[in-house]
Amino acid sequence: MKADVVVVDTKGLACPMPIVKAKKALDxxxxxQIMKVLSTDKGSLNxxxxxxxxxxxxxxxxxxxxxxxxxxVKKQ
Amino acid sequence: MxxxxxxxxxTTIVLFSGDLDKAIAAFxxxxxxxxxxxxxxxxxxxxxxxxxxxxxxxxTDKGMLEKMFGWMMPRGPRKLGLSKMNMAGMGPKMIxxxxxxxxxxxxxxxxxxxxxxxxxxxxxxxxxxLLGLQKEELxxxxxxxxxxxxxxxxxxxxxxxFI
Numbered sequence: 001m002k003a004d005v006v007v008v009d010t011k012g013l014a015c016p017m018p019i020v021k022a023k024k025a026l027d028x029x030x031x032x033q034i035m036k037v038l039s040t041d042k043g044s045l046n047x048x049x050x051x052x053x054x055x056x057x058x059x060x061x062x063x064x065x066x067x068x069x070x071x072x073v074k075k076q
Numbered sequence: 077m078x079x080x081x082x083x084x085x086x087t088t089i090v091l092f093s094g095d096l097d098k099a100i101a102a103f104x105x106x107x108x109x110x111x112x113x114x115x116x117x118x119x120x121x122x123x124x125x126x127x128x129x130x131x132x133x134x135x136t137d138k139g140m141l142e143k144m145f146g147w148m149m150p151r152g153p154r155k156l157g158l159s160k161m162n163m164a165g166m167g168p169k170m171i172x173x174x175x176x177x178x179x180x181x182x183x184x185x186x187x188x189x190x191x192x193x194x195x196x197x198x199x200x201x202x203x204x205x206l207l208g209l210q211k212e213e214l215x216x217x218x219x220x221x222x223x224x225x226x227x228x229x230x231x232x233x234x235x236x237x238f239i
Contacts, residue, residue: 014180016108020189023111054112 008037011068018044019051022073026057029075034060037071044069086233087114088226093239094123094149096156096168096183102239103186109235110193117229118190119221121200124239125209126150127183128199134213142208149207153183191217198225 008025010018018039025035037048045062048071052059058074087109091102102118109116120128131152138146150156158167175182181189191197198219204210211220230236 012179014178016104016111017181019111020107020193023113051112 004033005072006033006035008035011038011040013039013041015041015043015047019047022048022051023055026055026073026075031075033075035073035075037069037073039069039071040067041069044071048073085112085114086117086229087112087235088117088119088230088233088237090119090121090226090236090238091124091127092122093159094126094156095159096153096171097158097160098239099124099127099153099156100183100186102237103183103190105237106190106195107186107193110190110195114233114235115229116190116193116195117198117226117233118195119198119200119226119229121203122207123149125199125203125207125214127153127156127187128197128214128218129209130213130215131155134210136210136212138208138210145208146213153187156183187215196229200226 006025006029008021010021013021018037018041022035022037029035041047045064048062048069049059052073057076060072060074062069062071087106089102089106091099093099106116106118126149129150129152131154156168157165158171161167172182196219197217198221199214201220201222
């Protein structure tokens, strides 16, 4: 199993690109691997919570600092 | 990769409108649904078909009335007008400027992304006949079908939108 965290930087990108990029990254990952997504889209907290639930993955942790959202998603 | 095949969720959108703003909304939802790992269908009918027209003039064998329709209707995503504040073409220029400023994808980019994400693009053959549009005038990679094919997809989908 790969242990390294996959970083997806979507800062500055508008809807729907953050989840489109995150989905692309997840597709190439293995189960249990962690993806770290960065986003400056103001709607991304609600977006990521819904998207992770809908796609049956796990939102391990999230935080916001200086307008940048960071999401840690574990692939299921 | 797992050999296990799980039945995917589905989303369908009927794009009836030929307005730029509505087409953008339709393609943002389609791309979002594809990112949700849904199987997505966009069914283009009436004015929505113009979104899928090629930019260039395609030589076709048509009657007078059909030719006139072809000339009067927008040729492709770059030529669509806004549903509000079109202002004889000034509106679309302004919105494209604002979208660029906000790093939003343009309609042609959204269409390309949809194709890349495997969104099924279906042209309604009945309204193609009414508007005098031929397959050669629409972008490559489209499917051609009618209401039964649409309903087949929509029946299995939880998200079905008419735009």
